[in-house]
Amino acid sequence: MYTLGIFLVLALFWFLYFVWRYVRLTPHREEYVFDVIIIAGLIGVIAGRIAHVLIHLRVFMETGYSTMFAIHLYPGIQDSVAFIFTLLSAGILFSRKKIPVSLIISHLTIAFCVGMALASLGTLFGGTIVGTTTTLPLRIKYAGLDGLRHMIGIYQAVYYCFWAFIFHTLLMLGRHNKYLYGVMVGLMLWVFAFGKVIFLSWIEKDLLYPTVLARSVDVGLVGLLMLTGLGLLVYYLRLYVLKLHAR
Numbered sequence: 215m216y217t218l219g220i221f222l223v224l225a226l227f228w229f230l231y232f233v234w235r236y237v238r239l240t241p242h243r244e245e246y247v248f249d250v251i252i253i254a255g256l257i258g259v260i261a262g263r264i265a266h267v268l269i270h271l272r273v274f275m276e277t278g279y280s281t282m283f284a285i286h287l288y289p290g291i292q293d294s295v296a297f298i299f300t301l302l303s304a305g306i307l308f309s310r311k312k313i314p315v316s317l318i319i320s321h322l323t324i325a326f327c328v329g330m331a332l333a334s335l336g337t338l339f340g341g342t343i344v345g346t347t348t349t350l351p352l353r354i355k356y357a358g359l360d361g362l363r364h365m366i367g368i369y370q371a372v373y374y375c376f377w378a379f380i381f382h383t384l385l386m387l388g389r390h391n392k393y394l395y396g397v398m399v400g401l402m403l404w405v406f407a408f409g410k411v412i413f414l415s416w417i418e419k420d421l422l423y424p425t426v427l428a429r430s431v432d433v434g435l436v437g438l439l440m441l442t443g444l445g446l447l448v449y450y451l452r453l454y455v456l457k458l459h460a461r
Contacts, residue, residue: 221336227327262296327378338367400446
């Protein structure tokens with residue numbers, strides 16, 4: 215198993231642990247929430263893999279069509295597509311059971327940030343995301359590449375740990391105002407998208423986006439997530455403030 219794979223397993227374990235811990239605060243059954251998460255997660259991974267293959271179709275055609283399915287040998291998932299399809303699938307499945315989507319998703323935000331923090335560390339030790347050269351004291355040397363580079367995985371891990379603390383604080387406040395749950399959902403979209411934006415300037419773009427299409431798709435999806443998240447934030451913050459004034 216590759217280093218990144220080990221960290222992804224750890225990320226999944228701690229993600230599920232925090233899901234169990236926080237979903238217990240709701241009146242809904244943990245078993246059903248776990249089922250929805252697993253199904254939605256599989257849909258997101260499949261969608262992300264398909265998007266990755268389509269974006270890099272020429273590369274996969276040169277190596278053979280069978281490599282499209284050999285994710286362990288030719289890893290790669292379009293994370294923005296996977297994120298969007300996972301959320302959409304979870305929202306649809308929860309809605310079918312008459313479970314408030316914003317309530318459940320808000321209770322998953324801490325687990326999401328913890329999982330992303332561990333996965334980010336995996337990209338550092340696995341060498342899957344390479345930073346640009348830097349003179350900062352905190353830097354790393356990658357085999358086969360010149361110069362000492364930014365430790366992007368560390369930056370992202372700290373970023374997501376910080377937001378895990380913020381989401382925990384908001385969740386405790388939200389137990390007294392349901393509109394704050396919607397704020398957390400919008401904020402989660404914004405945190406994911408904004409995290410990609412702020413770290414992009416420190417990432418070796420030619421290695422991350424080998425084609426113009428790959429960069430264009432990612433930029434477009436990130437922009438869509440930021441606009442959607444901002445819209446949800448404005449809408450639910452307005453309702454939250456109006457309810458506070460009504461008191």
